[in-house]
Amino acid sequence: MTGASILLDTVTKRYPGQGKPAVNGLTLEIPAGKIVMFVGPSGCGKTTTLKMINRLIEPTEGRIVLDGDDVTRIDGDALRRRIGYVIQAGGLFPHMSVAANIALVPKMLGWSKERIAARVDELLELVSLDPERYRDRFPRELSGGQQQRVGVARALAADPPVLLMDEPFGAVDPITRQRLQDELLNIQSELQKTIVCVTHDFDEAVKLGDWIAIFNEGAQLVQYDTPERILAEPANEFVENFIGSGAGLKQLTLTRVDEVEVADAVVARPGDLATEVLSRMDAVGHNHSVIVDARNRPLQWLSRRQLSRLERVGAARDPRLPVVGNRATLNDALDTMLVSSVGAALVTGPRDTFRGVIDVDTVMDAIGRAHRHARTAHAQGRPVGVNTGTLEAVQASGAPGVPAAGLAGPERTRE
Numbered sequence: 053m054t055g056a057s058i059l060l061d062t063v064t065k066r067y068p069g070q071g072k073p074a075v076n077g078l079t080l081e082i083p084a085g086k087i088v089m090f091v092g093p094s095g096c097g098k099t100t101t102l103k104m105i106n107r108l109i110e111p112t113e114g115r116i117v118l119d120g121d122d123v124t125r126i127d128g129d130a131l132r133r134r135i136g137y138v139i140q141a142g143g144l145f146p147h148m149s150v151a152a153n154i155a156l157v158p159k160m161l162g163w164s165k166e167r168i169a170a171r172v173d174e175l176l177e178l179v180s181l182d183p184e185r186y187r188d189r190f191p192r193e194l195s196g197g198q199q200q201r202v203g204v205a206r207a208l209a210a211d212p213p214v215l216l217m218d219e220p221f222g223a224v225d226p227i228t229r230q231r232l233q234d235e236l237l238n239i240q241s242e243l244q245k246t247i248v249c250v251t252h253d254f255d256e257a258v259k260l261g262d263w264i265a266i267f268n269e270g271a272q273l274v275q276y277d278t279p280e281r282i283l284a285e286p287a288n289e290f291v292e293n294f295i296g297s298g299a300g301l302k303q304l305t306l307t308r309v310d311e312v313e314v315a316d317a318v319v320a321r322p323g324d325l326a327t328e329v330l331s332r333m334d335a336v337g338h339n340h341s342v343i344v345d346a347r348n349r350p351l352q353w354l355s356r357r358q359l360s361r362l363e364r365v366g367a368a369r370d371p372r373l374p375v376v377g378n379r380a381t382l383n384d385a386l387d388t389m390l391v392s393s394v395g396a397a398l399v400t401g402p403r404d405t406f407r408g409v410i411d412v413d414t415v416m417d418a419i420g421r422a423h424r425h426a427r428t429a430h431a432q433g434r435p436v437g438v439n440t441g442t443l444e445a446v447q448a449s450g451a452p453g454v455p456a457a458g459l460a461g462p463e464r465t466r467e
């Protein structure tokens with residue numbers, strides 16, 4: 053694991069001229085290598101809390117502890133080199149190329165030219181941008197999603213243990229957002245950074261978060277728990293309202309396509325005889341066949357009727373093919389199925405290769421199982437989150453919120 057643990061220890065932020073503190077005595081443990089999502093109503097102090105971690109905002113009181121080191125008083129610039137920071141739309145410098153944007157921190161750290169160039173290409177590959185095509189472009193020559201990818205690459209440049217993200221995917225369309233979220237999860241499974249992310253989108257919090265912190269005004273922590281338990285056992289009415297309607301449906305966001313069994317399909321290749329494909333479909337009672345290219349990537353999904361009009365299978369790629377990646381959530385899969393004429397979706401794995409078919413029945417089964425699992429899940433290793441004292445005090449008192457106490461209910465945080 054490369055992530056570092058973070059502790060906010062009784063942290064308060066008072067802005068000059070403001071009556072109430074923006075953040076009030078918050079003690080929050082952020083476990084190493086996990087994704088923690090901050091959600092809550094506008095102005096509740098999410099961004100202030102996030103920016104106190106890299107001291108873009110200085111806490112008025114309290115301590116910030118990174119992997120056991122008190123970093124509250126160390127040089128802020130030095131601290132920020134250990135913490136990647138991603139903001140909406142990437143926050144790229146418009147007059148600098150993609151490569152120069154990514155190279156910012158490595159340059160400051162005095163890396164050699166060769167090392168920087170190699171790192172830039174490695175990171176572009178990591179965020180699924182072809183280095184040859186993109187390294188010399190300027191931000192205005194990129195789509196919103198591509199800019200966001202470069203923003204993530206830049207934040208990861210010097211391999212920091214911590215990544216802070218402030219509404220990273222707020223400015224892109226829903227489909228691009230879904231892809232960027234999937235990519236972040238893929239990157240995270242490889243790198244295991246500690247990621248703290250502010251979002252306005254509760255579904256995004258459920259999809260990405262190992263832990264979700266739900267705040268009310270003054271960064272009062274209302275519930276700090278796994279997405280499963282927040283959905284199954286909201287701490288109070290505030291959380292219920294925040295989750296909104298369709299908590300059952302949101303369970304779909306908890307399960308990924310690679311966790312459910314996908315169905316086999318009759319697979320054919322360009323050039324195959326249509327009659328031969330049809331007879332293979334007859335043999336297994338299937339009404340559709342998936343056409344894949346030489347690298348096993350889906351090209352078309354043909355019905356009996358479509359095949360019966362052909363002599364041989366063609367090589368064209370259907371741009372409207374309903375495809376989901378295996379890191380997508382069942383919610384994403386359901387969205388894709390609903391616009392597909394087949395009422396199902398094709399699932400692809402690494403390098404977009406075809407894995408199988410997912411249909412509505414599979415999704416419905418999974419909802420039932422997710423619900424039962426959430427209710428019986430253990431709350432082991434739950435990090436502390438309170439507005440009522442230091443970590444030591446909370447632990448010494450054995451008060452609600454202590455991870456070792458384990459069974460502390462969701463009512464453990466005081467409002």
Ligand SMILES: Nc1ncnc2c1ncn2[C@@H]1O[C@H](COP(=O)(O)OP(=O)(O)OP(=O)(O)O)[C@@H](O)[C@H]1O
Nearest residue numbers: 067068070074092093094095096097098099100101
């Ligand atoms: N520089 C500042 N000076 C004075 N008050 C500020 C400053 N920055 C933020 N605040 C106030 O502190 C409170 C918390 O703001 P913050 O930006 O942390 O909230 P947030 O939860 O991130 O909000 P949003 O979801 O709208 O981005 C708000 O009441 C805000 O008006």
